[in-house]
Amino acid sequence: MKVKVGINGYGTIGKRVAYAVSKQDDMELIGVTKTKPDFEAYRAKELGIPVYAASEDFLPRFEKAGFEVAGTLNDLLEKVDVIVDATPGGMGAKNKALYEKAGVKAIFEGGEKASTAEVSFVAQANYEKALGKDYVRVVSCNTTGLTRTLSALQKYIDYVYAVMIRRAADPNDSRRGPVNAITPSVTVPSHHGPDVQTVIPINIETSAFVVPTTLMHVHSVMIELKKPITEKDVIEVFENTTRVLLFEKEKGFDSTAQLIEFARDLHREWNNLYEIAVWKESISVRGNRLFYIQAVHQESDVVPENVDAIRAMFELADKWESIKKTNRSLGILK
Ligand SMILES: NC(=O)C1=CN([C@@H]2O[C@H](COP(=O)(O)OP(=O)(O)OC[C@H]3O[C@@H](n4cnc5c(N)ncnc54)[C@H](OP(=O)(O)O)[C@@H]3O)[C@@H](O)[C@H]2O)C=CC1
Ligand SMILES: O=C(OP(=O)(O)O)[C@H](O)COP(=O)(O)O
Numbered sequence: 514m515k516v517k518v519g520i521n522g523y524g525t526i527g528k529r530v531a532y533a534v535s536k537q538d539d540m541e542l543i544g545v546t547k548t549k550p551d552f553e554a555y556r557a558k559e560l561g562i563p564v565y566a567a568s569e570d571f572l573p574r575f576e577k578a579g580f581e582v583a584g585t586l587n588d589l590l591e592k593v594d595v596i597v598d599a600t601p602g603g604m605g606a607k608n609k610a611l612y613e614k615a616g617v618k619a620i621f622e623g624g625e626k627a628s629t630a631e632v633s634f635v636a637q638a639n640y641e642k643a644l645g646k647d648y649v650r651v652v653s654c655n656t657t658g659l660t661r662t663l664s665a666l667q668k669y670i671d672y673v674y675a676v677m678i679r680r681a682a683d684p685n686d687s688r689r690g691p692v693n694a695i696t697p698s699v700t701v702p703s704h705h706g707p708d709v710q711t712v713i714p715i716n717i718e719t720s721a722f723v724v725p726t727t728l729m730h731v732h733s734v735m736i737e738l739k740k741p742i743t744e745k746d747v748i749e750v751f752e753n754t755t756r757v758l759l760f761e762k763e764k765g766f767d768s769t770a771q772l773i774e775f776a777r778d779l780h781r782e783w784n785n786l787y788e789i790a791v792w793k794e795s796i797s798v799r800g801n802r803l804f805y806i807q808a809v810h811q812e813s814d815v816v817p818e819n820v821d822a823i824r825a826m827f828e829l830a831d832k833w834e835s836i837k838k839t840n841r842s843l844g845i846l847k
Pocket of ligand 1: 622624
């Protein structure tokens, strides 16, 4: 059986998930929605992807441009088993009623509240919780990044404090920035710590700052240990953790710029770095405290999670079968 997948919101995340779905032999990409006939809509059509108007209200825009759509979101919902809602944060919760009415399963993204779905999801941490579910939320890029490394170390952790240095805007976003400023999230803890707790039970608090860059987020992670662990052990844990890669400053990885160049050198689509990048030299144990620094490619780390979430919701594979299949299909290194 091939699961029929639709994407509502063919933007930064939606287009990458559409690409990833098209690479799976157990899924079929049925169509995507757009609100306007811009270059992304034309490109989707060139790729042979049926484009639907995100609602009837948007039809006149397409008609005026002479862009023939395959229908509206409601028509797409009639043809799919699952819809991936990658609309701007908060919109997914409003769309949920449409999905319920159509009897279609739905995946929501990290911009939605945890309460929008039955489960908040990171494949390697809680794949089983999404088995057979109708509504799953793939958590935000930062939460996914934190959860990947922290779940691997969970048995050693008493308490985590992490500082999130967030990119101001995605590279395609010329409206939001970057701006010449550092903007703190003045609410402490920032939403990231509580959000990790929707996936794994862990003591964690975070604070967050937005800085003028578009490439990646960076996290400074500080852990109080309840069980001793050495730096060598931590390196071994991360070497054996899927979707986490170690990078060395010694080899020229001075900053997020070289991490993105690495993804470009791999000829990854959109220079996606699906893996969380941990700087090897940053792993440091001092007494009962462990420190490390990691970077998150915000545009892509959640993409394999969406694919695994679909497999879990339709019980197509067990956890490691799905993760391995997704990794292979996207060229994820381990
Ligand atoms: N960007 C990131 O770094 C990450 C984002 N997320 C989460 O993913 C979700 C999507 O974010 P992102 O991809 O960045 O957003 P984008 O703004 O890049 O894309 C949003 C998409 O939704 C469409 N859209 C806009 N308005 C409507 C509407 N009224 N009805 C239906 N579709 C609409 C847009 O269509 P059109 O282009 O035609 O206007 C666009 O395709 C959010 O929940 C976000 O928090 C999670 C991880 C990382
Ligand atoms: O999910 C993300 O970040 P977050 O974990 O800081 O909310 C994405 O980078 C989107 O963040 P944005 O809401 O600042 O665009």
